[in-house]
Amino acid sequence: MGQVLFIVWRESVEALLVVGILYAWLKNGDADARRGLPYLWAGVGAGVLAAVALGAALVGFTEVLSGDAQDYFQTAMVLVACVLIVQMVLWMKQHGRTLKREMEQSLEQTTRDANWWGITVLVALAIAREGSETVIFLYGLGFGQSGHVDASQYLAVLLGLGLAFLTFYLLQLGGKVFSWRQFFRVTEIMLLFLGAGLFQTGVDKLIDKEVLPTLVDQVWNSSALLDDSSTFGSLVATLTGYRAHPALMNLIAYAAYWLVVWWLARRVSGRAAAVTKRKAA
Numbered sequence: 001m002g003q004v005l006f007i008v009w010r011e012s013v014e015a016l017l018v019v020g021i022l023y024a025w026l027k028n029g030d031a032d033a034r035r036g037l038p039y040l041w042a043g044v045g046a047g048v049l050a051a052v053a054l055g056a057a058l059v060g061f062t063e064v065l066s067g068d069a070q071d072y073f074q075t076a077m078v079l080v081a082c083v084l085i086v087q088m089v090l091w092m093k094q095h096g097r098t099l100k101r102e103m104e105q106s107l108e109q110t111t112r113d114a115n116w117w118g119i120t121v122l123v124a125l126a127i128a129r130e131g132s133e134t135v136i137f138l139y140g141l142g143f144g145q146s147g148h149v150d151a152s153q154y155l156a157v158l159l160g161l162g163l164a165f166l167t168f169y170l171l172q173l174g175g176k177v178f179s180w181r182q183f184f185r186v187t188e189i190m191l192l193f194l195g196a197g198l199f200q201t202g203v204d205k206l207i208d209k210e211v212l213p214t215l216v217d218q219v220w221n222s223s224a225l226l227d228d229s230s231t232f233g234s235l236v237a238t239l240t241g242y243r244a245h246p247a248l249m250n251l252i253a254y255a256a257y258w259l260v261v262w263w264l265a266r267r268v269s270g271r272a273a274a275v276t277k278r279k280a281a
Helices: 002-027 037-064 067-113 116-140 151-171 180-208 231-240 248-280
Strands: none
Touching: 002 037, 002 116, 002 151, 002 180, 037 116, 067 116, 067 180, 067 248, 180 231, 180 248
């Protein structure tokens, strides 16, 4: 439940950030700018429908598959979710500081051209992107894979949405509680650990299918300290990739994940610094 709540909360805040920037610009602009508000809400509706359609398609596709095909599909979704999480964190790391300015510049161009459908498309793509990522993340966590969704999972989604609106409201207070930069910095770290957990789940599934060897079946056993089959231990395992009795392949995969993330983060930071230096010159 905690993993579902966190994913819905984080992704909803990102979607609200996009909508909030666009809404504030249109609402506080001149009469021409305010004409774009209906197109903004049309984009929100289209984006939500696209995300819901993807969720229905994923569940329906799973029900058609059976046996090994279903297992491999679910494994692929787990690994895709991991890749998307890392990609999203790197994208926010590169564009987070300039996101507001870039959107406002795009809106200014849209207003000058009177191309209000451009706002609809922009918002729909933003909402659909966050919504589709949420669907894939939740599917990777097991949400709906059995064709049945527990009441606790529905509750987690509602709590995540409620918490996202509360977070957005607090952030709009002007940084009196905590700033966007602090929020994204903390949640980026949490998301990378969640990505590590999803990657380990995918590795576990591939080991079970004998696609990957264990190399060493059990390197250690820390169940006495924290059992990853317990309620709390399972949550820690999902959110961090912790294993109480890991195979050597698990440890190699975990180290490789963080090595790749570190290399990509350095590459993105270097690229962003180069762009900033070039603009300053």
